[in-house]
Amino acid sequence: MDDDAFDRLCNFFSEISFTDAQKVRFRSLWSFIEVPRGTLITEAGKVERYFYFVLEGVQALYILDQKGEKVVLAFSYAGSPSGVFDSFIAQQASPTFLEALKPSKLLKINLEAYLSLFELFPEFHKWGHHFFRNVLFGRLFREVEILTMSAEERYIAFMQRCPEALKVIPQKYLASYLNMKPETYSRLRSNTTY
Amino acid sequence: MATLFISAENQIHRLNLLTEKIRALQALPIPILTTAPDAKAWSIIQIVDHLNIAYSHYEDKVSDALNKATSIENDKKPFKARIWQGFIISGQRPKGTKRKWKMKTMKRFEPDTIEQSYEEDQMATVFQQFQRLHAHLKEAILTGRHKNLYHMKISSAIGPIVNFYLPEAFEFILCHAERHLIQIEETKEQLSKKEL
Numbered sequence: 001m002d003d004d005a006f007d008r009l010c011n012f013f014s015e016i017s018f019t020d021a022q023k024v025r026f027r028s029l030w031s032f033i034e035v036p037r038g039t040l041i042t043e044a045g046k047v048e049r050y051f052y053f054v055l056e057g058v059q060a061l062y063i064l065d066q067k068g069e070k071v072v073l074a075f076s077y078a079g080s081p082s083g084v085f086d087s088f089i090a091q092q093a094s095p096t097f098l099e100a101l102k103p104s105k106l107l108k109i110n111l112e113a114y115l116s117l118f119e120l121f122p123e124f125h126k127w128g129h130h131f132f133r134n135v136l137f138g139r140l141f142r143e144v145e146i147l148t149m150s151a152e153e154r155y156i157a158f159m160q161r162c163p164e165a166l167k168v169i170p171q172k173y174l175a176s177y178l179n180m181k182p183e184t185y186s187r188l189r190s191n192t193t194y
Numbered sequence: 195m196a197t198l199f200i201s202a203e204n205q206i207h208r209l210n211l212l213t214e215k216i217r218a219l220q221a222l223p224i225p226i227l228t229t230a231p232d233a234k235a236w237s238i239i240q241i242v243d244h245l246n247i248a249y250s251h252y253e254d255k256v257s258d259a260l261n262k263a264t265s266i267e268n269d270k271k272p273f274k275a276r277i278w279q280g281f282i283i284s285g286q287r288p289k290g291t292k293r294k295w296k297m298k299t300m301k302r303f304e305p306d307t308i309e310q311s312y313e314e315d316q317m318a319t320v321f322q323q324f325q326r327l328h329a330h331l332k333e334a335i336l337t338g339r340h341k342n343l344y345h346m347k348i349s350s351a352i353g354p355i356v357n358f359y360l361p362e363a364f365e366f367i368l369c370h371a372e373r374h375l376i377q378i379e380e381t382k383e384q385l386s387k388k389e390l
Binding site: 038040043044045046064067068069070093095097170172 | 199200201203204206207208209210211214269272336339340
């Protein structure tokens with residue numbers, strides 16, 4: 001991992017103030033991976049082995065419907081965490097896939113090392129509280145969006161908050177995330193301003 | 195008959211579950227693995243051995259076909275099985291936890307040790323071979339995600355009377371294994387009522 005990648009990782013954990021010695025230890029727990037587009041970083045039916053931090057690229061977390069179509073649950077992108085968190089924490093096989101939609105560079109940490117962070121650095125408990133609170137609020141907000149908003153409202157709300165990196169991935173993934181047909185997404189994209 | 199949609203991701207999910215279930219069998223006591231519930235039935239280890247024999251008929255054909263297939267960049271849609279092939283696949287696919295109907299196995303797919311007992315090291319070899327062969331299948335499915343498989347036909351293990359495009363072949367192999375996984379569960383259930 002280069003210094004720039006490590007700085008970005010430290011920024012993600014901004015609640016924690018490391019001493020120099022702690023930084024060395026913290027850094028040693030992470031490793032770098034680079035994967036081409038289309039790679040299944042985590043496969044359904046397997047236990048998630050890592051917690052990821054994204055340096056580059058976009059990844060989709062999805063489940064399959066009865067026709068084998070991908071139903072997108074979430075995206076991750078540069079600066080965000082990634083992985084199948086429920087499987088990672090529970091160490092149970094996941095029904096979801098994590099796929100690189102763009103060539104991706106990530107930092108990863110395994111469960112043993114992840115848990116050791118809370119022992120080594122008590123401030124990680126504060127980070128953990130914020131992190132899981134954000135995950136919970138994000139899921140609740142999305143549920144409300146899906147259940148109460150029209151397709152056009154969902155499209156506008158998403159476009160107003162989503163990072164630029166997400167706007168260049170294949171439309172079918174965005175349409176699936178917004179719970180609409182690709183044709184509807186395409187029509188909204190042509191006719192809607194936000 | 196409804197169209198059978200086949201997606202590589204669905205197959206990978208099911209294959210991961212299958213290989214983990216077979217891996218877990220290794221922890222069973224040896225009498226459970228080696229005892230047939232009745233004179234006409236197979237033991238669990240014979241069933242796993244049969245799955246190895248079945249896939250070994252496909253291993254080289256699959257590798258050759260994948261080597262010849264051209265790469266593609268675009269995302270693939272789920273593959274639609276053809277009618278006859280869909281029918282053959284559906285015949286293997288279990289319905290919930292039931293096998294649709296019982297089939298007579300052709301001689302060449304029977305385990306080698308059909309009339310002998312398995313030594314402990316032989317059983318370890320059977321399980322290792324299962325994981326190796328099904329790792330090959332998984333690699334083939336993963337590689338196939340980035341290849342055009344619409345023109346890559348192979349003949350089935352029973353001969354050219356049935357030919358498959360690769361996604362159909364993968365689906366057939368998986369459904370066949372899932373069918374035998376149910377047979378394994380039935381065998382365990384039957385043996386649990388016996389004193390071994």
